[in-house]
Amino acid sequence: MSLSAADDRLAARLPSGVLREIAPTYLEEPRGRFHGRAGLVAAPRDVEETAAIIRACAEAGVAVVPRGGGTGLVAGQIMSDGPAPLILSLERMSAIRDVFPSEGVMIAESGVTLQQARDAAAQVGRQFPLSLASQGTAQIGGVLSTNAGGVNVLRYGNARALCLGIEAVLPSGQIMRDLKRLRKDNTGYDLRDLLIGAEGTLGVITAASLVMAPLPAENGVAMMQVADPEAALDLLALAQGRMAGGVTAFELISGQGLRFLRQHFPQIRQPFDDIPDWIALIEVGLPAGLGADAALEGLFAAGLESGLVSDGVIAQSGQQAAEMWGLREHIPLGNRAVGAIASHDISLPLSVIGQFIRDAQVRLAQQGDMRINCFGHLGDGNLHFNLFPAEGRRREEYDDIRRDLSRMIHEMVVERGGSFSAEHGVGRLKAADLARWGDPVRVQAMRTIKQALDPAGIMNPGVIFPAG
Amino acid sequence: MSLSAADDRLAARLPSGVLREIAPTYLEEPRGRFHGRAGLVAAPRDVEETAAIIRACAEAGVAVVPRGGGTGLVAGQIMSDGPAPLILSLERMSAIRDVFPSEGVMIAESGVTLQQARDAAAQVGRQFPLSLASQGTAQIGGVLSTNAGGVNVLRYGNARALCLGIEAVLPSGQIMRDLKRLRKDNTGYDLRDLLIGAEGTLGVITAASLVMAPLPAENGVAMMQVADPEAALDLLALAQGRMAGGVTAFELISGQGLRFLRQHFPQIRQPFDDIPDWIALIEVGLPAGLGADAALEGLFAAGLESGLVSDGVIAQSGQQAAEMWGLREHIPLGNRAVGAIASHDISLPLSVIGQFIRDAQVRLAQQGDMRINCFGHLGDGNLHFNLFPAEGRRREEYDDIRRDLSRMIHEMVVERGGSFSAEHGVGRLKAADLARWGDPVRVQAMRTIKQALDPAGIMNPGVIFPAG
Structure with missing residues (x-):
């Protein structure tokens, strides 16, 4: 792995042992339309390391592109323009931390694949009802960050509806700990649902409390x-x-x-x-x-x-x-x-x-x-x-x-009152579409929130809002 | 109605015909623990008048306290300290603008009572499943702003889960038009769920697309x-x-x-x-x-x-x-x-x-x-x-x-991992509790968002965040 001087300086600030080889898969997306810039790939083992990586990137002025299973279809996981980013892969945060069968709740880290989460629920006689074709590869973090849909939304809702709480690192490098296992919690703004579907532009989800629904008879x-x-x-x-x-x-x-x-x-x-x-x-x-x-x-x-x-x-x-x-x-x-x-x-x-x-x-x-x-x-x-x-x-x-x-x-x-992105998200592919067709006041409020939470713009630049 | 000089100046900026007599009910809450300051009461007829009122208040530096049916139990609708606010009553925005039986969607203005929304759904052989004791008086705007719960959350979710889109006036006085009738729409940040449950501190919801669920057989x-x-x-x-x-x-x-x-x-x-x-x-x-x-x-x-x-x-x-x-x-x-x-x-x-x-x-x-x-x-x-x-x-x-x-x-x-406000919200009653027990990073991020969207702090001050 050959590093630029800038990469060298960033690498020195990272927690030890988090860097990975840049395998080609980190730079690809399923439809082959976007190709990523090769920078550093870091795979933290826990939320503290994730926070340390975000802080190091903020200090070095290097963009962070969070990456789950890489199955997204709108290039949210691929940055092909501008200086090479740090690719933050959640692959090592792959523990199911806890399963509460009687509550119908599990706590899964972001690197858990959707299939693994489904299997964990099945093992206790319940179901994690989110289901989509790429579930063997797609990871919980990506599924939540894109608010993925699939075939069971009609009955069980999309990813957002199946998540009770999150642990996340904000662009400031601070850790938000909100892994509640509650069906009802009206204590202020719904930051969970704000980070879900934000496609990594407002922080990185590192773990989530997920609903395990009862199985139909x-x-x-x-x-x-x-x-x-x-x-x-x-x-x-x-x-x-x-x-x-x-x-x-x-x-x-x-x-x-x-x-x-x-x-x-x-x-x-x-x-x-x-x-x-x-x-x-x-x-x-x-x-x-x-x-x-x-x-x-x-x-x-x-x-x-x-x-x-x-x-x-x-x-x-x-x-x-x-x-x-x-x-x-x-x-x-x-x-x-x-x-x-x-x-x-x-x-x-x-x-x-x-x-x-x-x-x-x-x-x-x-x-x-x-x-x-x-x-x-x-x-x-x-x-x-x-x-x-x-x-x-x-x-x-x-x-x-x-x-x-x-x-x-x-x-x-x-x-006709429809949406140009029903379940895949905006990513980089449709950022210009959102600028063109989104309600302008809504898009402006989104920009205001992005600017407030990520003033340096390090989190997944080019996603949702066009680059530059 | 006797007005102070400040009220006089504000009144002159309001759209004509929106002022109401200050009936005592505008200054009360069900438990009788809080009593409101008497200022102006304005009741807009449409979203444009709502926006004009918010802009007038912003220019005059007068706080806005949005008010629905007034049934809230945490004093989100009552400001008892500080200079008298303008009470923004949604009572005149009480139209059900549209019903789409085959879609299972209705568009209701914020002043529609929960019972009226339930009746409108029943008339087309569907149900609006949110149900709570005060449904004859509680209004859709308040129900959404507090993310109300009730007895059917187990099956149908809380108010947030039953809302597909909103029309709202932001603290800037701009109108966000997002009354979509879509089950799936992944086009950027979830501002709908951010305003739902924000208890009027990030803007005023004026209308909503609501889910009408099929009736069980x-x-x-x-x-x-x-x-x-x-x-x-x-x-x-x-x-x-x-x-x-x-x-x-x-x-x-x-x-x-x-x-x-x-x-x-x-x-x-x-x-x-x-x-x-x-x-x-x-x-x-x-x-x-x-x-x-x-x-x-x-x-x-x-x-x-x-x-x-x-x-x-x-x-x-x-x-x-x-x-x-x-x-x-x-x-x-x-x-x-x-x-x-x-x-x-x-x-x-x-x-x-x-x-x-x-x-x-x-x-x-x-x-x-x-x-x-x-x-x-x-x-x-x-x-x-x-x-x-x-x-x-x-x-x-x-x-x-x-x-x-x-x-x-x-x-x-x-x-024990629980919540001190499951379904009533924070309001003014529990603002200090949130500051004490909320995850500090989450609360700080909430403040950052509030500051970004409402820099002058005119929307429902003292709610969610303690006054002063």
């Missing part, structure tokens, strides 16, 4: 064919009316996504011989005594009767349920195999989703020949609206219109 | 006798294991509370002839097809078998269910009739509650002869732990030890 999974997203939403309303809060996931899958899978992952078993236009993937978690199968059969019958569904499959075993979810989780892999022109992580008010999708199809057709894979967490109004080259064309052929296409999509979303 | 209510709070918590775990997320409320009632009711509200029908030591009041909201009665009977049988419950009553009609809730809601009235020495709105990690109650009984017995009524939202770890004179003694006899008793209780709570 029965679970069931089904896939039902629907004519369009509006029918899917009506089916969701029907399901929620019948099952109280028992609908834990409600995902929309498009025929385009299924065709991509058939092409690139032919080994994935598809539920219907003819590829339908749209499928709703439904998971329910229910009280004892009802029978998840019976509940899903009842929903299917009611859906048929009201003309909302045309065909359906109810998983008859855990294996079949896992296959259905496997199909859903392969959709991003199918997308990657095809190669997207542009991806959009959007949310919309539920009542305008159907019209938005139709309007966007019309507008996009005017821009050129392309394919759309629209899928995602329909129950939350959160769609991944991704554009692909027409059959036989390459994505590079769309390079000159790609940015305009994204801008058009985002403008249509914002005009 | 079936509801049921029961009261079950338990030996102690630990047995009640075990019963809750048993219920949650059997009913997935279907337990919507789980309240603890003490024998002392029942004795107060028998004495002061003999017309309230009590469920058991002999007053038990403890009762759990349980409400469930379940999917169709299960039968709430059957589910509660099953729970009761399982509770009997495991020795957790000794007797029980399941409501056989909506009327009986309402009577059970009526009993629960009369408990604070019983308390008021007896006259408390001191009241405590505390929360604790669930696993330490039983031991805390026993420890506190021992410690209090050492301080003098008194009665304890401990009741509340056990499922959230939130207890109202209130002290009353011994039989035949007057509360005034305890005046010299009252503050020490509260301090002792709060210290015991804080030592």
Whole structure:
């Protein structure tokens, strides 16, 4: 490892033993669009070392880029411009400090992977319900800093809703100790929720109290064919009316996504011989005594009767349920195999989703020949609206219109009261979008808070607010 | 209305027609411990008038005390020291601007009462699940500013969890327009959750997007006798294991509370002839097809078998269910009739509650002869732990030890990882407590934010941070 003179001076101020080799993975992000500057990588073992590193960086005037599992999709973990930052990896803070089964709470350090947190809850007969495709790699610190979503938000909320307290190092290098295990605590400003979703710009979360929810007595999974997203939403309303809060996931899958899978992952078993236009993937978690199968059969019958569904499959075993979810989780892999022109992580008010999708199809057709894979967490109004080259064309052929296409999509979303970043965050990728479309008073208040808590601007510069 | 010269100058800057007569109610709070200074009362009709009032106050250097229904219990709505403030009443901003039944969202102005919001949701076959005793008077703005709790937090979360977006006037007089109707929106700092629970010190919420949850298909209510709070918590775990997320409320009632009711509200029908030591009041909201009665009977049988419950009553009609809730809601009235020495709105990690109650009984017995009524939202770890004179003694006899008793209780709570304000907030009543027991780094960060957003300190001074 060769260090610049500035790095040398910083290294001398760090706690001993925290420096790591700069492996290439520290400088990469999953979509390969951003490449990080090589500086120092420090991996503290505890919160005190984390605080010492932040103070050393503040003194040396070196930026800090916190890093969890590195699975973020908006380049919050990658700084590709300006002087090389210190990469603060939470990988060594990977202890589950405590589990309180009867309280339904665990205390996990930021380097714990989401899968490990889920396993720890399962071991005591509970669940940590946050679930997303990258959970084997994504870490709790990153999941909280980006307020990650995933497939169970409909029932359990996003990461923010599953966190009762945090321990964090503020940009001043001070340690905020607020690892409460309380469902109710109205003692002043909600700094927990301010740091959650701040993407490392207001400090570094080092540990968190997480909710372990009770397990439903029965679970069931089904896939039902629907004519369009509006029918899917009506089916969701029907399901929620019948099952109280028992609908834990409600995902929309498009025929385009299924065709991509058939092409690139032919080994994935598809539920219907003819590829339908749209499928709703439904998971329910229910009280004892009802029978998840019976509940899903009842929903299917009611859906048929009201003309909302045309065909359906109810998983008859855990294996079949896992296959259905496997199909859903392969959709991003199918997308990657095809190669997207542009991806959009959007949310919309539920009542305008159907019209938005139709309007966007019309507008996009005017821009050129392309394919759309629209899928995602329909129950939350959160769609991944991704554009692909027409059959036989390459994505590079769309390079000159790609940015305009994204801008058009985002403008249509914002005009309809939606969000240009539903669950991935702003990062560096969308910092200019926030400046353009965010409510100006809100963005100004955000800047005021950033300036007050991090006057030197050392924490993850370029994220949320454009650099420079 | 006679105005001082300073008031005259401020009045001249206000939008026309916003001034109100200073009725005595503007200067009172429910417990009668604080009395407000009489200044101006302004009631804006819309957000622009609200902003103009804030700007006028900023220019005149007059403090602003926002006021909703006035039901708060920590004097957040009453400024009794210093120069008379302008009281900003949201009473005229009482429109439900929009209802989106298919989205499960309504847009309500801050002056809408909680009951009106609940009724608006019920009219479209949904529910606004926040519920508390003062809901006929409490207003949405106050409910959000204090992050109110109530009896359904266990299933639906507190006020914060039920709000998707806000419109607010910041201390600068600028209007933040963020009335999104989105379940997911990760576009920067969570200013919504920062203003929620800020008790009017960072601005004034003028309207909010509120979640209308689906109604459960079936509801049921029961009261079950338990030996102690630990047995009640075990019963809750048993219920949650059997009913997935279907337990919507789980309240603890003490024998002392029942004795107060028998004495002061003999017309309230009590469920058991002999007053038990403890009762759990349980409400469930379940999917169709299960039968709430059957589910509660099953729970009761399982509770009997495991020795957790000794007797029980399941409501056989909506009327009986309402009577059970009526009993629960009369408990604070019983308390008021007896006259408390001191009241405590505390929360604790669930696993330490039983031991805390026993420890506190021992410690209090050492301080003098008194009665304890401990009741509340056990499922959230939130207890109202209130002290009353011994039989035949007057509360005034305890005046010299009252503050020490509260301090002792709060210290015991804080030592055990609990909160000295679970759901009522800090207000002016507990500002010194926060300074004493809050994590110092957290409190300092709160001050930094307050200073940055409200440098002149005009918004609700003395709340959260001690005056002066």
